[in-house]
Amino acid sequence: MLYIYNKNTNPYFNLAAEEYVLKEFKDECFMLWRNEPSIIVGKNQNTLAEINLDYVREHKIPVVRRLSGGGAVFHDLGNLNFTFIVNADEGGFTDFKRFAQPIIDVLRKLGVEAEFSGRNDITIDGKKISGNAQYYYKNRILHHGTLLFSSNITDLSAALKVRPVKFEDKGVKSVSKRVANISEYLKEPITIEEFINLIMEHIKEQTGGGEMYEFTEEDLKKINKLVEEKYGTWEWNFGSSPDYKMKHEKKFPGGTVEVNLNVEKGIIKDVKIYGDFFGKYDISEVEDLLKGVKHSEEEVRKALSKINLQDYMANITIDNLIEVMF
Incomplete structure (x- = not known):
C-alpha cells in the first residue's frame, strides 16, 4: 500500500x-x-x-x-x-x-x-x-x-x-x-x-x-x-447538476419580481418573469434573451448587459434581477 x-x-x-x-x-x-x-x-x-x-x-x-x-x-x-x-x-x-x-x-x-x-x-x-x-x-x-x-x-x-x-x-x-x-x-x-x-x-x-x-x-x-x-x-x-426548476420572488423599490426557471444541464431552457413592476417594452424580450444562457451569474450578467433593463423593468437593476435568479 x-x-x-x-x-x-x-x-x-x-x-x-x-x-x-x-x-x-x-x-x-x-x-x-x-x-x-x-x-x-x-x-x-x-x-x-x-x-x-x-x-x-x-x-x-x-x-x-x-x-x-x-x-x-x-x-x-x-x-x-x-x-x-x-x-x-x-x-x-x-x-x-x-x-x-x-x-x-x-x-x-x-x-x-x-x-x-x-x-x-x-x-x-x-x-x-x-x-x-x-x-x-x-x-x-x-x-x-x-x-x-x-x-x-x-x-x-x-x-x-x-x-x-x-x-x-x-x-x-x-x-x-x-x-x-x-x-x-x-x-x-x-x-x-x-x-x-x-x-x-x-x-x-x-x-x-x-x-x-x-x-x-x-x-x-x-x-x-x-x-x-x-x-x-x-x-x-x-x-453537472441534475435538471431542475427554480422559483424565487423578491420585493424591490421598483416592485415585486418573481422568476421561474427551467434549467437542463446547467443551461436555462425556459424562463418566465412576473411581477408588478413597470416597463416600456415587453418582458418577453428579456426572457428570450436569457434562454440558452448558462445558469451562472457571470453569463447571465453578460447577457443582460446587452440591453437597458430599465426599459423593461423600471427601477429594477441587473443586480436585483440576478439576486432573484440565484
Missing part, C-alpha cells in the same frame, strides 16, 4: 488528486489531506440547492463537486480528510464500516468513545464528527471521509444554510445533523498535525506497511491538467 500525506490545501487540486490516484495507479493507497475553506458537493446533487450562495460569494468560497455520492460538506483547515483506494470487487462497495473502523480505533486510543452510526457516519456522544462516501471504478473502490477536528462550526452551518429558494429537482438532498469537533472530547489536547501522524502510523500498522509516496512532477502535471479540464470548471461543479 502507498501512503500519501498530501499537504496541498487547494480543493480543486485535492479532488482531482483522488481521481488521478484511483484511475492511474494500480497500488492500493491511503491518503490524508485538508482543504482551505470550501464546499464539496456530492456527485448527484444540485449545487445551487445545497449552498448559501450569498455567503459563498461574500467569502469567496470554492465549490467543488466530488466523484462520490452523498451530501454537501463544508471543509476548512480544521477538518481532516482521509481516502482509502483499494482493489476490490463490486461486492465490497458500500461497506462503509470497514473503512471507518480504523479511524474509530485511533479515536479510542485517544480515549474518545466514537462509534459507527447509521449508513455512513462516525459519531461521538450522538454528534457527527465524520461523514463517509464511496465511488466504484473498474474494480477499485474509493472511500473517503471527513474528520471534524477543530473546524469552524459556525462557518460550516452558514455556508450550507440554503436561502428560501424553491427548487424542484431530483438531486440528492443533504441531511442536517448535529455536529461536533473531535478536539472537544480529547482528554489531552493535541494538534491536528499530531492527529494526522497518529492516524498515518495506525493505518501503516494495520495494513502491514508499505511506502510513503510523494507526487512526482509528472503526477502534479497530470493532476493540474485534470483541474483545468474538470474540477476547476463551472461545467463540472454547477453545470
Whole structure:
C-alpha cells in the first residue's frame, strides 16, 4: 500500500488528486489531506440547492463537486480528510464500516468513545464528527471521509444554510445533523498535525506497511491538467447538476419580481418573469434573451448587459434581477 500525506490545501487540486490516484495507479493507497475553506458537493446533487450562495460569494468560497455520492460538506483547515483506494470487487462497495473502523480505533486510543452510526457516519456522544462516501471504478473502490477536528462550526452551518429558494429537482438532498469537533472530547489536547501522524502510523500498522509516496512532477502535471479540464470548471461543479426548476420572488423599490426557471444541464431552457413592476417594452424580450444562457451569474450578467433593463423593468437593476435568479 502507498501512503500519501498530501499537504496541498487547494480543493480543486485535492479532488482531482483522488481521481488521478484511483484511475492511474494500480497500488492500493491511503491518503490524508485538508482543504482551505470550501464546499464539496456530492456527485448527484444540485449545487445551487445545497449552498448559501450569498455567503459563498461574500467569502469567496470554492465549490467543488466530488466523484462520490452523498451530501454537501463544508471543509476548512480544521477538518481532516482521509481516502482509502483499494482493489476490490463490486461486492465490497458500500461497506462503509470497514473503512471507518480504523479511524474509530485511533479515536479510542485517544480515549474518545466514537462509534459507527447509521449508513455512513462516525459519531461521538450522538454528534457527527465524520461523514463517509464511496465511488466504484473498474474494480477499485474509493472511500473517503471527513474528520471534524477543530473546524469552524459556525462557518460550516452558514455556508450550507440554503436561502428560501424553491427548487424542484431530483438531486440528492443533504441531511442536517448535529455536529461536533473531535478536539472537544480529547482528554489531552493535541494538534491536528499530531492527529494526522497518529492516524498515518495506525493505518501503516494495520495494513502491514508499505511506502510513503510523494507526487512526482509528472503526477502534479497530470493532476493540474485534470483541474483545468474538470474540477476547476463551472461545467463540472454547477453545470453537472441534475435538471431542475427554480422559483424565487423578491420585493424591490421598483416592485415585486418573481422568476421561474427551467434549467437542463446547467443551461436555462425556459424562463418566465412576473411581477408588478413597470416597463416600456415587453418582458418577453428579456426572457428570450436569457434562454440558452448558462445558469451562472457571470453569463447571465453578460447577457443582460446587452440591453437597458430599465426599459423593461423600471427601477429594477441587473443586480436585483440576478439576486432573484440565484
